[in-house]
Amino acid sequence: MPTFNDILIMVPEFYLVAAACVLLLADAFLPANQRGVTLHWASIFVLIAGIYLVVAHQPAGTVTAFNGMFIRDGVAEILKVFALLCTILVFIYARPYLSDRKLLVGEFYTLMIFAVIGVMLLVSAGNLIMVYLGLELLTLSSYALVALNRDSKLSSEAAIKYFVLGALASGMLLYGISMVYGATGTLDLVQLHDAIPHSSMPHLLVFGLIFMIIGIAFKLGAAPFHMWIPDVYQGAPTAVTVFIGSAPKLAAFGMAFRLLAIGMGGYVQHWQPMLAALAVLSLAIGNLVAIVQTNLKRLLAYSTISHMGYLLLGLVNAGPEGYSSAMFYAISYALMSTAAFGVILALSRAGFECEEIDDFKGLNQRSPWMAFMMLLCMFSLAGVPPLFGFFAKLLVLQAAIHAGMMWLAIVGAVFAIIGLYYYLHVVKVMYFDKPVEGTEVRLQPDFTLRIALSLNALVLLVLGVYWGPLLGWCKQAFVG
Amino acid sequence: MIDPQVFQLVCFYAFAAVTVLAALSVVTLRNSVHAVLALVLTFFSTACLWLLAEAEFLAIALIVVYVGAVMVLFLFVVMMLDIDQEQLREGFMKYLPVGLIVAVVMLVEMLCLIGVRAMNAQTMGQNPATAAGVSNTAWLGQALYTQYLLPFEVAALILTVGVVAAVALTLRQRTGVRHQQASEQVAVNARDRVRIVKMAAERPADSQPAPAQETKP
Numbered sequence: 084m085p086t087f088n089d090i091l092i093m094v095p096e097f098y099l100v101a102a103a104c105v106l107l108l109a110d111a112f113l114p115a116n117q118r119g120v121t122l123h124w125a126s127i128f129v130l131i132a133g134i135y136l137v138v139a140h141q142p143a144g145t146v147t148a149f150n151g152m153f154i155r156d157g158v159a160e161i162l163k164v165f166a167l168l169c170t171i172l173v174f175i176y177a178r179p180y181l182s183d184r185k186l187l188v189g190e191f192y193t194l195m196i197f198a199v200i201g202v203m204l205l206v207s208a209g210n211l212i213m214v215y216l217g218l219e220l221l222t223l224s225s226y227a228l229v230a231l232n233r234d235s236k237l238s239s240e241a242a243i244k245y246f247v248l249g250a251l252a253s254g255m256l257l258y259g260i261s262m263v264y265g266a267t268g269t270l271d272l273v274q275l276h277d278a279i280p281h282s283s284m285p286h287l288l289v290f291g292l293i294f295m296i297i298g299i300a301f302k303l304g305a306a307p308f309h310m311w312i313p314d315v316y317q318g319a320p321t322a323v324t325v326f327i328g329s330a331p332k333l334a335a336f337g338m339a340f341r342l343l344a345i346g347m348g349g350y351v352q353h354w355q356p357m358l359a360a361l362a363v364l365s366l367a368i369g370n371l372v373a374i375v376q377t378n379l380k381r382l383l384a385y386s387t388i389s390h391m392g393y394l395l396l397g398l399v400n401a402g403p404e405g406y407s408s409a410m411f412y413a414i415s416y417a418l419m420s421t422a423a424f425g426v427i428l429a430l431s432r433a434g435f436e437c438e439e440i441d442d443f444k445g446l447n448q449r450s451p452w453m454a455f456m457m458l459l460c461m462f463s464l465a466g467v468p469p470l471f472g473f474f475a476k477l478l479v480l481q482a483a484i485h486a487g488m489m490w491l492a493i494v495g496a497v498f499a500i501i502g503l504y505y506y507l508h509v510v511k512v513m514y515f516d517k518p519v520e521g522t523e524v525r526l527q528p529d530f531t532l533r534i535a536l537s538l539n540a541l542v543l544l545v546l547g548v549y550w551g552p553l554l555g556w557c558k559q560a561f562v563g
Numbered sequence: 564m565i566d567p568q569v570f571q572l573v574c575f576y577a578f579a580a581v582t583v584l585a586a587l588s589v590v591t592l593r594n595s596v597h598a599v600l601a602l603v604l605t606f607f608s609t610a611c612l613w614l615l616a617e618a619e620f621l622a623i624a625l626i627v628v629y630v631g632a633v634m635v636l637f638l639f640v641v642m643m644l645d646i647d648q649e650q651l652r653e654g655f656m657k658y659l660p661v662g663l664i665v666a667v668v669m670l671v672e673m674l675c676l677i678g679v680r681a682m683n684a685q686t687m688g689q690n691p692a693t694a695a696g697v698s699n700t701a702w703l704g705q706a707l708y709t710q711y712l713l714p715f716e717v718a719a720l721i722l723t724v725g726v727v728a729a730v731a732l733t734l735r736q737r738t739g740v741r742h743q744q745a746s747e748q749v750a751v752n753a754r755d756r757v758r759i760v761k762m763a764a765e766r767p768a769d770s771q772p773a774p775a776q777e778t779k780p
Contacts, residue, residue: 220720
């Protein structure tokens with residue numbers, strides 16, 4: 084029977100659901116002239132309070148609620164904190180962009196908060212049903228957010244592609260779950276872990292595992308299940324792309340960890356090579372196709388695919404070291420991609436999407452600070468030494484080597500060097516090309532956006548030098 | 564006499580085969596009305612499978628909600644999409660064979676189910692409701708509100724998101740649309756609508772009538 088204690092464990096989630104409903108009502112009843120500002124700051128406040136609730140009442144060790152449906156542990160805590168943090172940044176970056184395009188509606192904030200609740204439920208799932216429901220909550224909100232700009236053909240096309248392929252992937256995942264349930268008779272992840280060695284139907288289990296991995300790979304955007312990523316990243320309003328590139332990646336890592344490491348932990352020998360294959364394909368396709376892109380959003384989309392390959396390198400290790408390095412990588416990627424899309428948002432204005440690489444020509448002469456921010460993002464994404472991305476890459480390569488997969492680490496390193504080319508190309512365009520005559524650079528005047536974006540990009544530098552505490556936090560989550 | 568267990572198994576595979584074939588025809592049939600009919604058959608066969616597994620409540624809910632309400636609505640929409648009276652009239656004969664096939668398959672499935680029950684075949688696998696000694700519906704209700712309370716609530720949340728998303732994507736504030744303003748109509752004053760015209764009294768027919776004098780009250 085559920086007790087009051089169960090509710091206490093889930094306070095952050097319940098609080099966010101209540102807050103989202105209040106915001107939904109506030110949107111309907113506030114006078115039109117106050118609506119935008121009030122909802123904006125209220126949503127940011129709601130998420131900050133959410134972070135406080137997650138951190139402040141974190142119990143020591145692992146606790147479960149609602150008959151093991153919900154797990155609250157260190158892994159979930161870290162992922163939730165960073166998912167909420169990224170969403171706050173998204174709110175700040177998105178506002179000028181959306182209000183320029185008359186897209187700043189209350190539903191944007193509500194759907195975003197519902198999506199974050201989905202992320203939180205997904206990373207805390209202790210049951211296969213909860214994995215599925217958390218995922219659906221997240222993706223259903225994302226579909227609607229991608230389609231938010233109804234009058235844009237590109238946006239609608241992206242939403243339809245995302246929806247159809249996403250529904251197919253969810254179906255695959257559900258099919259895998261049903262096979263695993265059929266073979267073991269349980270949906271609880273911990274019980275599943277214990278039941279696997281005694282299962283009388285190992286073949287059915289492996290089939291189920293394959294379908295679950297397809298679902299995970301789709302949500303991560305790992306090749307060959309990456310087809311939706313470039314179209315969705317490019318077609319969605321940039322304010323939504325910045326979200327899709329951040330918090331859901333943390334959620335996908337959480338989902339992979341819960342399903343593979345906890346649920347199917349007994350089948351490491353089966354899923355390890357599958358993940359390695361996915362990693363190699365993602366690294367190759369992501370990095371090679373990114374080279375020919377001329378649209379920066381599309382380039383970042385292919386770069387996402389390659390980064391998910393690196394994240395998989397960490398997961399392949401299948402030990403505490405691998406999981407902590409993969410989580411570290413997911414966090415670093417979320418922060419880097421938020422900052423990179425943030426620069427695009429800061430340089431866009433009404434009627435002008437600053438998303439072609441040519442739009443960045445000579446940015447240094449016109450706005451040196453923005454060019455420097457973009458330089459930090461690009462160097463960090465490429466993995467240039469003093470920055471955050473470098474250390475994250477080093478950790479996952481190390482994890483792959485310690486798992487005895489030297490060849491995988493070498494592949495990763497080779498593709499990191501290939502990837503360096505297109506990141507440096509953007510930097511070259513900004514610093515060494517002449518600005519196009521007749522164009523101008525106008526920075527969004529929003530003060531909070533400039534502050535938050537500068538902090539976000541500088542954090543990449545700070546964490547690149549002072550990574551100890553964050554790594555320690557990640558490692559501690561996987562101890563025991 | 565056939566062994567009840569064997570008959571049950573044969574029924575299971577038959578229902579499963581019909582489900583898969585009908586689902587395949589949903590995506591392969593070119594005619595959308597035929598596809599909807601195939602979808603009805605898919606749902607119905609799934610319900611039969613669930614009845615075979617003694618999940619009565621789910622099976623009935625599937626029939627009532629999906630076949631009874633959603634699919635009929637679906638069929639209406641598909642048929643209304645291309646409103647052409649001529650086509651509709653000839654459509655009846657065109658769709659009759661497929662409709663009949665679906666109906667006959669459904670009837671056979673129902674008869675098989677009754678047959679399985681009449682033979683008192685043993686249950687396929689464990690049934691928690693039988694083990695607990697309560698009806699399927701009672702067990703399901705208890706499980707939903709105790710063990711599966713959290714997923715149940717999250718599913719409700721997903722439906723909320725569905726509503727919010729549908730409104731966000733379809734609600735348009737149109738300008739220049741002539742609405743009937745009921746509140747203004749009710750609040751209207753008689754003075755604004757009725758004009759009282761003061762006239763001199765009528766004279767006998769032989770003389771000219773006096774010009775009307777208009778006064779506003």
